[in-house]
């Protein structure tokens with residue numbers, strides 16, 4: 001009988017200890033949450049700096065690293081375009097007829113573009129990239145990518 005009472009006392013002690021541990025955990029979590037809110041408030045005070053960091057990443061395309069080619073009158077304009085590595089080139093079909101952009105070596109291409117549709121490609125490597133419209137074989141162009 002005494003043993004049973006001792007066991008019950010022990011169980012009660014365990015629960016009381018757990019409650020103490022829970023209190024510590026809750027206090028710890030509260031401190032953590034308050035610190036998190038403070039840190040979050042600090043980090044949102046400089047949004048301009050963080051977006052500038054994204055744009056300065058190597059290989060990232062910024063507004064100055066883009067160029068356009070029009071598909072107009074069954075011709076690419078400009079027919080030959082020189083850009084720096086990392087430039088995003090966008091083709092826009094200005095004709096009512098469908099056109100496409102296809103590398104002459106077949107390694108990249110757009111699929112059919114109807115009037116007003118665009119196709120963009122980032123040129124990450126130096127080189128001369130010849131392409132053609134597969135619907136109109138006389139419609140050719142070249143992108144020259146330099147350092």
Ligand SMILES: [Cu+2]
Nearest residue numbers: 099133135136
């Ligand atoms: Cu075409």
